[in-house]
Amino acid sequence: MLIFDQLKKSEPQLRVLSLLVLAGLAALLAGLWHVQVISSKRFQANLDSQSYRTVRVPAVRGQIYDRNGRVLAANRAGFTVNVYLDDLRHLFRPEFSRLRAARETELGRKLSRAERAPLEPLARFNVINNAAQQVARVIQRPITLDSQKVNLHWIRRRALPMPIAEKLTPAEVARFAESPFDHPGVSLDSQLQRHYPHNETAAHALGYLKTDDGRATDIDSEFDYPLPGLKGGGTGVESVFDRFLQGEPGGKSVLIDHIGYRRNETMDQEPLPGDDLFLTLDLDIQKMAEEELKAKVGRHVRGAVVVMNPRNGDILALVSLPSFDPNRFPGVSHEYYNFQNSKPRAAFRCRATQDNFQPGSIFKIVVALACLEKGTMNPNEIYHNKGYIQVGRRFDDTARPGPYDFRRAFIKSSNSYFIHHGLEARVRTIIEMGNRFFLGQPTKVPTRQDYAGNFPKLENIRPGKWFDGDTANLCIGQGPIDMTPLQAAIMTSAVSNGGTVYWPRLVERIAPHESRTSRKGRFNPPGKIRGQLNVRSQNLALVLDAMLADVEDPDGTGTRAAVPGMRIGGKTGTAEEKKRGVVIDKKTWFVSFGQYPGEAQPRYVVVVLVESGGSGGKTSAPVAGAIYRRLYERDKPSLQVANSLSQTN
Numbered sequence: 001m002l003i004f005d006q007l008k009k010s011e012p013q014l015r016v017l018s019l020l021v022l023a024g025l026a027a028l029l030a031g032l033w034h035v036q037v038i039s040s041k042r043f044q045a046n047l048d049s050q051s052y053r054t055v056r057v058p059a060v061r062g063q064i065y066d067r068n069g070r071v072l073a074a075n076r077a078g079f080t081v082n083v084y085l086d087d088l089r090h091l092f093r094p095e096f097s098r099l100r101a102a103r104e105t106e107l108g109r110k111l112s113r114a115e116r117a118p119l120e121p122l123a124r125f126n127v128i129n130n131a132a133q134q135v136a137r138v139i140q141r142p143i144t145l146d147s148q149k150v151n152l153h154w155i156r157r158r159a160l161p162m163p164i165a166e167k168l169t170p171a172e173v174a175r176f177a178e179s180p181f182d183h184p185g186v187s188l189d190s191q192l193q194r195h196y197p198h199n200e201t202a203a204h205a206l207g208y209l210k211t212d213d214g215r216a217t218d219i220d221s222e223f224d225y226p227l228p229g230l231k232g233g234g235t236g237v238e239s240v241f242d243r244f245l246q247g248e249p250g251g252k253s254v255l256i257d258h259i260g261y262r263r264n265e266t267m268d269q270e271p272l273p274g275d276d277l278f279l280t281l282d283l284d285i286q287k288m289a290e291e292e293l294k295a296k297v298g299r300h301v302r303g304a305v306v307v308m309n310p311r312n313g314d315i316l317a318l319v320s321l322p323s324f325d326p327n328r329f330p331g332v333s334h335e336y337y338n339f340q341n342s343k344p345r346a347a348f349r350c351r352a353t354q355d356n357f358q359p360g361s362i363f364k365i366v367v368a369l370a371c372l373e374k375g376t377m378n379p380n381e382i383y384h385n386k387g388y389i390q391v392g393r394r395f396d397d398t399a400r401p402g403p404y405d406f407r408r409a410f411i412k413s414s415n416s417y418f419i420h421h422g423l424e425a426r427v428r429t430i431i432e433m434g435n436r437f438f439l440g441q442p443t444k445v446p447t448r449q450d451y452a453g454n455f456p457k458l459e460n461i462r463p464g465k466w467f468d469g470d471t472a473n474l475c476i477g478q479g480p481i482d483m484t485p486l487q488a489a490i491m492t493s494a495v496s497n498g499g500t501v502y503w504p505r506l507v508e509r510i511a512p513h514e515s516r517t518s519r520k521g522r523f524n525p526p527g528k529i530r531g532q533l534n535v536r537s538q539n540l541a542l543v544l545d546a547m548l549a550d551v552e553d554p555d556g557t558g559t560r561a562a563v564p565g566m567r568i569g570g571k572t573g574t575a576e577e578k579k580r581g582v583v584i585d586k587k588t589w590f591v592s593f594g595q596y597p598g599e600a601q602p603r604y605v606v607v608v609l610v611e612s613g614g615s616g617g618k619t620s621a622p623v624a625g626a627i628y629r630r631l632y633e634r635d636k637p638s639l640q641v642a643n644s645l646s647q648t649n
Helices: 002-010 012-038 040-049 089-107 119-139 147-156 170-178 236-240 283-297 334-341 360-374 406-412 415-425 427-436 468-475 485-496 537-552 616-648
Strands: 051-057 071-083 162-165 186-195 209-211 230-232 250-256 262-269 276-279 303-308 315-321 383-385 388-391 393-396 402-404 500-502 507-511 529-532 567-579 582-595 604-611
Touching (some): 071 119, 071 170, 089 119, 119 186, 283 315, 283 604, 360 427, 360 468, 360 616, 388 468, 393 415, 406 415, 415 468, 485 500, 485 582, 537 567, 567 616
Antiparallel strands (some): 071 186, 209 230, 303 315, 303 604, 383 402, 388 393, 567 582
């Protein structure tokens, strides 16, 4: 009391200050009492309802290269406009009140609880859609939201951003950045996106990406929120090797409040980038084949080209046209997808490995080997072609009537000659030879578009079920037989390399990202042998000579494939598709090998298949010739160096 007595006597200002300090202390004590006593239950409830959730963070996807290290699929910065629901929730209640008032005015009464329930998701959607339409006006791109997807995001991923405009173009990014747009909860975010720098080139081999739907997987099992990321689509190496390419996801902890909104987040584990994939494709050859198929047949061509190394089975080009642009995925429009998927376009089907076509006269290669091995065909014996052959029914011959030995029958593609000798050798002999090429069996090319085709089975060759007319059809590549262009390339490679059937190789190796030096890569060695033809070398030489004559002899059907400086051997084929006895379409083939003078074995096998073509010689052979011509121009410098070195030595 002494202090207060002194203040009363001499310091009135200090008395006022002391009273203010005492009043402040009293207010502070009252506030603490209110927080700790009155509001303690509410704060405790909020604390109990808050929790951490782990969120999967996708890793940087591995890149895909051709055999020479050129990029076929990479990652680049992309921009997405996201909506953060936490920043919009203050608008939900006013919109709900507006909708409720309008509905009650319309009905002239208050709404029941059941009637109010549908208005809540509608109010949220209206607010989010309003923000989206403002963004659409700014970036000048239409944005359409799906109310069900918006509601699903609200239920499952309320704490995570919701994309409303993805894969913005540079012009759209500039419009957004330069506009005075300032809507709460809307943000322009950057992330890596898959990019295919060559657009439609090799699209079927590469495949495409889609956004996962968030369903739990083995990778997601330890995360509360399997954040949607990119994963391989249904086809191509992007799909088959997805687990290597996608890397190991990281994780972050997100503090979620009792309503489900994000409060803060912490990165717990950085994601590890995916492995890189090296293919056997040669980008130059792939583009050559695509360009020449379009140039020689037309812009609306439907067909396939396979270029293979017959010495080891490496696929150098895998072409299927029409193609599609994988850059449009994910988020491809319904219009684009439906157009590409429409018949007869069917752009998402890989005609090189997935579609089966009757081989027509290219199957005469197999028939010739079967008959020569059986000994029922003397290559020098003359067969008199009448222009047709009668086997139950009449089989017309596309070759003119006259005398034919094996070489002439092969280059003129005489149906009568091969039917006659095939009947003598018997169908089982032909089927057994076809089995040596593994016809009717999958090639196991890793694209998820590998179809086995159809080839007769020996157990089905029984009296009453198989007739001579069926054998006659088989001898000319018609009837119960079809194959893919890749199978035709494997067949041609085996004949041209001396009788070895290789497994086709599309993937050369899987290489770990440079940041993951502790991981070992995986190498897929070339030249995996699937089987041997086990035919006599002189018979194989007869077929190879006949294939060379088909291109080099002026009477051959494949002369349009000839290229000066190369020795090209081939076989044309035309398979007719009939309906009620009327030809409605033709599938035209040209299978071939290309060899440089002085080389022991051919360097290339080129197979061309064109739907709705005229004939193998007129439609498909010119495509192969154009490809060989460009291959020769590409290889010419190295050939000249090799020749000069050999002359020096």
